[in-house]
Amino acid sequence: MKVLVFSSLAYSLVNFRGDLLKAMIDNGHDVIACAPDRDVATERKLAEMGVEFHLTPMQRTGTSVLSDLRLLSSYVLAIWRHKPDIVLAYTQKPIIYGGIAARFAAAGSRPRFYALMSGLGQVFSTDADYPGWLRAAVVRLYRTALAHARTTFVFNADDRNDMIALGIVNREQRVIKVPGSGVSLERFPPSPPVTDPIRFLLIARLMRNKGIMEFLEASRVVRQTYPGCQFQVVGRCEDENPSGISHEESQRLAAQYGVELVPGTDDVRPYLAACSVFVLPSYYREGLPRTILEALASGRPIITTDLPGCRDAIRPGHNGMLVLPRSAESLAEAMKKFAADPSLVERMSSASLEIAREIYDVRKVNHQLLGEMDLLRSSNTQTPQGVTHSDRHSQKQLRVRAEG
Numbered sequence: 001m002k003v004l005v006f007s008s009l010a011y012s013l014v015n016f017r018g019d020l021l022k023a024m025i026d027n028g029h030d031v032i033a034c035a036p037d038r039d040v041a042t043e044r045k046l047a048e049m050g051v052e053f054h055l056t057p058m059q060r061t062g063t064s065v066l067s068d069l070r071l072l073s074s075y076v077l078a079i080w081r082h083k084p085d086i087v088l089a090y091t092q093k094p095i096i097y098g099g100i101a102a103r104f105a106a107a108g109s110r111p112r113f114y115a116l117m118s119g120l121g122q123v124f125s126t127d128a129d130y131p132g133w134l135r136a137a138v139v140r141l142y143r144t145a146l147a148h149a150r151t152t153f154v155f156n157a158d159d160r161n162d163m164i165a166l167g168i169v170n171r172e173q174r175v176i177k178v179p180g181s182g183v184s185l186e187r188f189p190p191s192p193p194v195t196d197p198i199r200f201l202l203i204a205r206l207m208r209n210k211g212i213m214e215f216l217e218a219s220r221v222v223r224q225t226y227p228g229c230q231f232q233v234v235g236r237c238e239d240e241n242p243s244g245i246s247h248e249e250s251q252r253l254a255a256q257y258g259v260e261l262v263p264g265t266d267d268v269r270p271y272l273a274a275c276s277v278f279v280l281p282s283y284y285r286e287g288l289p290r291t292i293l294e295a296l297a298s299g300r301p302i303i304t305t306d307l308p309g310c311r312d313a314i315r316p317g318h319n320g321m322l323v324l325p326r327s328a329e330s331l332a333e334a335m336k337k338f339a340a341d342p343s344l345v346e347r348m349s350s351a352s353l354e355i356a357r358e359i360y361d362v363r364k365v366n367h368q369l370l371g372e373m374d375l376l377r378s379s380n381t382q383t384p385q386g387v388t389h390s391d392r393h394s395q396k397q398l399r400v401r402a403e404g
Contacts, residue, residue, distance in 0.1 A: 001375065002030045004084035004111070006075060006094035008060050010035035010042045010053075015266075016118075016181055016290060017090070018049070023366040025050045027377045032082050034075075034094075036060065054078055058093060061240055063134065068097065075101035083109060086373060090116035092138075099145025114373055115145070115152045117159060118181065119287030119309060122209070122243070124162075142168040149173070151372050155180045155287035158308035178369060180288035180313075182362030183297045190299035191273045193349045195342040199230040200303075200335055201275035203268050203291045204282065206235045206245040211281025211305065216257040217328035218281075218335055223258075226339040231257075234271050236264035243284075272298040276345050277338050280304045283325040288312055296356035301348035303334045313360070319351035 003024055007013050013021065013033045024031050031051045035042075036058035043053045056074040059067040075097050079087065089098035095115045102113040123130050123138050142163075146152055151174045154160055160175045169175055200219070204210040212233065219231040233254070238244030245253070247263065254261035262271065268291070272278065278295035280302070286309030295302055296313060302320035304310040314320045321337070324330040338344050370376045 001085040002032070002082065003086045003088060003375070004078060004082055005031065005033045006056070006087065006089040006098040007033065007035045008058060008091040008094055010037050010039035012091075013051075014042050014045045018045070019182065019184055019362045020366050020369060021046070021051050022049050023370055024375060027370060027375055029375060032078075032084070034078060036071075054082075060093070061242075068093070072097045072101055076104050079105050079111060084111045086114065086375070087111045088114045088116060088373070090118055092121040096138075096141045096145045099147075099149060100141075103144075103148055112150045112373075113148060115149050116369075117152055117154045117163075117287060119155065120159060120162065120285045122241075122284060124166075124285045139166050139168055146173065151176055153178050153369065153372075156309040156312045159287070162308075176372060179360050179365050180293055181290055182365030183290070183293035183356060183360050184362045185297055185357065188269060188272070188294050188297035190297065190349075190353050193300060193345045194274060194276045195345050197228045197230050198226070198276045198339050198342060198345070199232060199274065200277050200279050200338075201232050201234065201271055201300075202279045202281075203234045203271065203294075204280060204289075205241075206233075206237045206250055207241055207243040207284065208245065209243045209282065209284040210235075211283060211325075211331075212245060212253075214281045214326060214328040214331055215279060216253055216259055218332040219257055219259055221328065221332035222335045222339060225336060229335070229339050230260070232260045232262065232271065232275065234262040234265060234268060268294060269298070272300060275300060276342075277301045277303060277335070279331070279335070280310060281323065281325070281331050282310055283307060286310055293356065293360050296352045296360060299349040299353040301338070301345055301352060303331065313355065315351070315355070319348050319355055 013035060021031055032054055033046055033051050034054045034056045036056055046053050058071045079101055087098055087102045089095045099113055102111055123135050146169055154175060154177050163169045164171060202215050206212060222229050237247045237250055239246050250261055272295060278300045280289055280292060282305055288309050292302055292313050302314055305325040306322040307325055311322055314322055316322050321334040323334050
């Protein structure tokens with residue numbers, strides 16, 4: 001089959017979806033990946049995998065109607081040119097305009113459309129300061145795009161119910177929860193956690209609704225009692241995002257709070273290996289943060305907010321702690337528990353690794369996704385656990401479990 005993949009950032013095609021694209025190729029399918037930006041390194045990696053790259057213009061964070069119409073036109077043209085059997089889209093604008101574009105195709109050549117909802121997006125965040133009409137418009141666009149989707153994949157236990165409540169989908173539409181995008185246990189091998197000193201690490205785009213300010217303030221509070229603790233933030237600046245922190249401001253804040261700031265990296269593994277505890281105090285409307293999964297696989301305890309997406313991979317007291325959103329005080333109290341008892345780091349590290357292997361192995365997640373999209377070759381129907389699902393009845397049972 002031919003699969004057309006719509007994304008909002010070239011880098012994400014390899015960093016977030018590379019294992020899925022490779023699994024499609026390994027199952028004998030032709031894959032064309034689309035993004036709005038040129039990234040030489042990404043395009044080279046895609047070519048090495050056997051994935052064709054196609055440029056589609058997009059204003060990622062804007063609300064320009066003209067820009068979005070250009071994006072829709074480019075998607076319609078891509079579908080007309082490549083004549084895919086399947087269109088798979090992820091992130092907000094590709095899902096909305098990819099779903100609408102798929103409906104424009106002629107009835108006899110209309111591709112099957114699948115949406116990978118990695119989160120409802122910033123407009124639905126608890127801190128969203130957007131006008132009511134914009135949220136209403138996004139709901140209507142989502143509803144139109146997903147009306148004929150074969151399956152909508154969601155990453156956490158809350159999104160399906162919220163999508164129904166918002167009127168984006170109805171109860172009859174096929175919405176399946178999957179364990180996020182999964183994580184490669186080979187790419188993110190475990191390492192012994194650092195316990196001297198206790199080092200807290202936050203990896204995220206530099207946006208206020210990722211909890212950056214709460215992390216900085218909590219670092220100040222914790223140091224008053226445990227001056228030996230260290231704090232590190234790794235992330236790219238988001239100058240164009242309404243919630244973004246500019247490069248200049250990030251440098252000022254790092255100096256003000258005495259926190260080490262790494263302005264983005266293509267490889268977070270050294271930072272995970274050098275930390276004691278991974279922290280993500282986000283109140284952005286997450287799907288299931290990839291950074292949390294990478295921290296689990298690396299064998300690190302997690303501190304994150306008790307909100308949809310963030311809390312899904314956490315068993316409080318077992319592999320991490322949940323804190324109140326927007327509360328530096330709650331975050332500081334959780335950090336202090338690790339600083340006071342470093343043995344918690346080692347105990348919860350083992351629990352995180354166990355959860356990563358049990359639930360979030362990317363091979364298991366991709367097997368589920370490809371099975372739902374009927375992209376598994378008959379000779380490749382064994383799950384990573386060795387359970388065979390070669391007949392349709394077994395596949396149906398697998399899907400029912402996924403929906404539960």
